[in-house]
Amino acid sequence: MIDFKSLETFVWVANxxxxxxxxxxxxxxxxAISMRIAQLEDLLGARLLERDRxxxxxxxxxxxxxxxAERLLRLRADMVESIGDRAAVRGIxxxxxxxxxxxxxxxxxxxxxxxxxxxxxLEIEVESTPDLYDxxxxxxxxLAFLIGTANxxxxxxxxxxxxxxxxxxxxxxxxxxxxxxxxxxxxxPIITFSRNTQPYIVLRELFARRGLRPxxxxxxxxxxxVRMALDGIGIAVVPPxxxxxxxxxxxxxxxxxxxxxxxxxxxxxxxxxPDSPAAQKVAEIAIDVARKSTKAVS
Numbered sequence: 240m241i242d243f244k245s246l247e248t249f250v251w252v253a254n255x256x257x258x259x260x261x262x263x264x265x266x267x268x269x270x271a272i273s274m275r276i277a278q279l280e281d282l283l284g285a286r287l288l289e290r291d292r293x294x295x296x297x298x299x300x301x302x303x304x305x306x307x308a309e310r311l312l313r314l315r316a317d318m319v320e321s322i323g324d325r326a327a328v329r330g331i332x333x334x335x336x337x338x339x340x341x342x343x344x345x346x347x348x349x350x351x352x353x354x355x356x357x358x359x360x361l362e363i364e365v366e367s368t369p370d371l372y373d374x375x376x377x378x379x380x381x382l383a384f385l386i387g388t389a390n391x392x393x394x395x396x397x398x399x400x401x402x403x404x405x406x407x408x409x410x411x412x413x414x415x416x417x418x419x420x421x422x423x424x425x426x427x428p429i430i431t432f433s434r435n436t437q438p439y440i441v442l443r444e445l446f447a448r449r450g451l452r453p454x455x456x457x458x459x460x461x462x463x464x465v466r467m468a469l470d471g472i473g474i475a476v477v478p479p480x481x482x483x484x485x486x487x488x489x490x491x492x493x494x495x496x497x498x499x500x501x502x503x504x505x506x507x508x509x510x511x512x513p514d515s516p517a518a519q520k521v522a523e524i525a526i527d528v529a530r531k532s533t534k535a536v537s
Contacts, residue, residue, distance in 0.1 A: 246308040248275040256294040316516035335371040335383035342481040344532035382518040399505040400529035402478035406494040411471035425453040428473030433459040
């Protein structure tokens, strides 16, 4: 008889393409994983996985089983969610988050998840969108809140929230209160997101189209970006919504400009793995929290 433990083991090995990584994820040993797969193959009378030195890949029969196994695991999760006590939902959700969300509604999300699923643990890591995307594809994260869309059939995405972006400066930087031309802004150092991110690339292209090459200081830490702006080192390009938790009121002002900066569109993304139903539940809570947070700000 096929049990859920064997199916879950097979799905993890097939998704992670590794017996060792599946063993780490399931908190067991590699020999135990190998034994479960061998028993499943004996029971079904078919070879399910091809093994070589680099990785493990499902055979045609394995691909067919993967579809059915993932469906069964989703149904089991839906059953527990519908009938069982939410306190019975246990485990760890590895959540990757862009820093903009850390400084806005992430605390409200944690509070909501704790109330809904008291025994579900969140393991939160703050990284840039490119790093979050890579970790989603490698199945190293269960869920991520990142900029843009995860363009992969292996990753599901839902719209989350939108943060406008603006030029922000300390009162130490003497600029007019009227609309400022990009040429005048380019005379000052610009401080913004790290170099491999979409906001940085868009900003550099914006100046390049005008033939401008300002000094751009890039940082993976928005707290550092805001601190540098407060010290008058340059003009920051950030979502104004984060300033409430990072800057004293009245110390930074939004600059009126003739240049339009594209907003940051965030999505909740999660890979198709055996624990994706739990990740999706957290994503649904996040979508609601983000929506209410956006309404409160506007």
